[in-house]
Amino acid sequence: MNPRDHPALWSPDTAPDVVIVEVADPSLAIPLQPDAEPLVESATITERNLVYAQGTARLRLCLRLVPTRAVPAFSIPCDANxxxxxxxxxxxxxxxxxxxxPLDVTAMxxxxxxxxxxxxLAIHDALEAGASPRDLAFGLVMPNHRPIAGAVWKGSSERRQVLRLIADARRLVASGYRKLLLHR
Structure with missing residues (x-):
């Protein structure tokens, strides 16, 4: 699915950009500007997760039910993030x-x-689905190029480029691609 049309809902434990707001009523409306567009909403008994678009920015919220709260309050865990x-x-x-x-460009x-x-991530997903380096080269990386035949492919710069991209994709996933959410 297109992430612009179906943005991910992240757990606040995984993504520090998700703002946790403790409220007495999870159906509480957040007073956003009129141009803020709701993209995704998911609710359980104890919390409501929301993603809003405001221009190019995404606001990710987790409204947690705390019946004793008289007024909404931010909940900020004292962790490394x-x-x-x-x-x-x-x-x-x-x-x-x-x-x-104004957007905080240092955090994006x-x-x-x-x-x-x-x-x-698309290369990694294609590899997980069983794509070969040649499939990646002419289906994902260079879709407008003609496929190269056997012996020529083995010595081609296209093959070396795809192998470098595969190594980089594997390195990104192995090193914890979720660190991107931590802006590192």
């Missing part, structure tokens, strides 16, 4: 209180990094 969690809460606070919220991968990481 505390600074990122505080920044995400501050960003949500700015968005709900101000007309416009660049456009080229997003394209590269997406390509690596």
């Amino acid at each position: 505390c600074a990122l969690r505080l920044a995400a809460a501050a960003r949500l606070q700015r968005v709900t209180r101000e007309r416009r919220s 991968p660049t456009r080229n990094q997003r394209i590269r990481f997406t390509r690596f």
Whole structure:
């Protein structure tokens, strides 16, 4: 599925960009700007997870039921990602209180990094589905090129490029691609 149309719901334990808000009523409406568009919503008895789009930014929220809360409160675990969690809460606070919220570009991968990481994950997914390096070369990496025959393929620069991309994709997944969520 296209991630723009179906964004992922991340657990706050995995992704520090998910803002945890403790509320007495999980159906509480978050006071976002009129241009904030709801993308995804998932609810259980104890929490409600939401993803909103505001321009190019994504706001990820986890509303947790705490019946004793008189007013909504941020819940920020004191872990290694505390600074990122505080920044995400501050960003949500700015968005709900101000007309416009400038994006924190230091906490986001660049456009080229997003394209590269997406390509690596697509290569890894194709390998897991059983694709060969040649399938990757002419189906995913260089879809507009004509496939190269046997002996020529073995010595081609296209093959070396695909093998480098495969190694990079495997390295990304082995080193914990979820660290991308931690902005590292």
